[in-house]
């Protein structure tokens with residue numbers, strides 16, 4: 271049963287802000303987390319992207335901070351009381367914007383600091399005093415070391431997208447930041463996926479946390495229709511054009527694995543007449559924000575991006591996500607396709623699988639615990655090409671071979687609505703099940719020929735144990751004092 275925000279007895283300024291947002295009922299994560307946070311308990315929350323988790327932590331924290339609300343201009347009356355840490359600049363920016371909206375009728379101040387931007391304006395804002403500070407770890411450490419940010423009155427810490435922070439290698443920074451905070455505090459940890467590493471992080475830094483899991487971890491949104499097309503590298507662009515045309519798609523995210531590939535693909539698609547913009551780690555912060563903004567405003571059709579853009583970015587109504595490259599990391603698949611089918615809308619996720627990607631597809635199959643099937647596909651042109659089409663065989667797909675739409679599907683995903691060329695291709699042909707282990711893939715890296723294993727075995731030593739021993743709290747000049755290098759390094763980790 272979903273309940274209304276009015277049941278929460280939020281302070282009037284917060285309730286008014288929620289009403290302005292147009293929210294009526296709480297999402298499942300909000301329904302479960304808000305009362306727990308209001309009671310002052312630690313939370314370990316597993317929630318998919320797009321589930322409303324920002325409001326799930328921001329609203330109860332703002333509510334608890336209302337007792338400190340004051341209109342004084344003195345910075346001393348506005349110490350940092352809540353710290354929200356996120357792994358990427360875009361996420362930090364997005365969360366900060368939402369916090370500002372929820373707090374807009376209160377006197378509680380919020381600010382965001384992240385790398386790649388001039389420190390001066392951030393410093394000025396910090397010096398004026400802010401109650402809620404949203405930050406990426408590296409830049410926050412720079413401000414701590416420059417004595418711009420004082421964290422000794424922090425009462426609440428949110429570690430959002432915690433798994434990603436560990437992936438990026440933020441653990442030492444995270445440990446250092448946490449060492450500056452009062453021991454007595456409330457800690458909320460959110461992660462889309464709960465690896466053993468994350469569980470151990472939680473057990474180190476959370477006290478008796480309430481575990482909240484609104485969806486099976488590593489699950490993909492049930493509203494996303496997933497297809498796997500086996501397409502040769504040279505045919506991928508043609509396949510993309512064909513699917514976009516056949517589906518009458520207006521906008522889509524197209525994910526690639528490398529920055530170079532991202533820029534090249536965006537240029538090719540642009541030449542082929544699609545309004546395209548590229549988003550990757552070599553773009554300046556300003557360019558990245560502009561690219562996102564152009565996509566949000568509908569000025570561009572395709573956002574070609576690397577995994578920098580995969581997590582948490584909330585752009586409403588992205589009808590489709592294309593994995594032009596199958597991600598190297600199966601968990602990135604979950605995050606990539608989380609860009610579509612948000613807030614209950616239906617979405618399409620298409621992956622182009624080259625023959626060398628079979629091991630990666632097998633990893634995805636294991637992670638999402640869903641059988642992946644292949645079926646033949648033909649391009650519109652006369653010249654036949656050898657290619658196959660795959661899809662998820664979990665009863666969620668849009669079309670059945672030679673049959674009607676599955677019961678319970680939304681009309682938009684009804685077979686009868688399929689463009690002729692897709693219907694044609696969906697007629698039963700000799701479909702064969704995808705059997706990832708039958709033909710060992712010619713892998714580009716021997717690593718991908720290894721059997722799938724979770725990133726850290728449950729019983730192995732957690733990464734931060736060794737990291738903590740190897741790199742005790744830094745002393746002297748901060749490594750983060752060179753933000754540009756830090757940021758470049760950050761994105762190199764996640765991009766090949």
Ligand code: AMP
Pocket residue numbers: 292293294295296297300319320321322323324325582584613
């Ligand atoms: P998040 O998972 O926090 O990124 O939120 C995803 C999207 O859902 C954002 O656009 C929010 O504004 C929106 N949202 C959050 N809570 C609700 C709600 N209770 N009702 C409707 N939309 C919501």
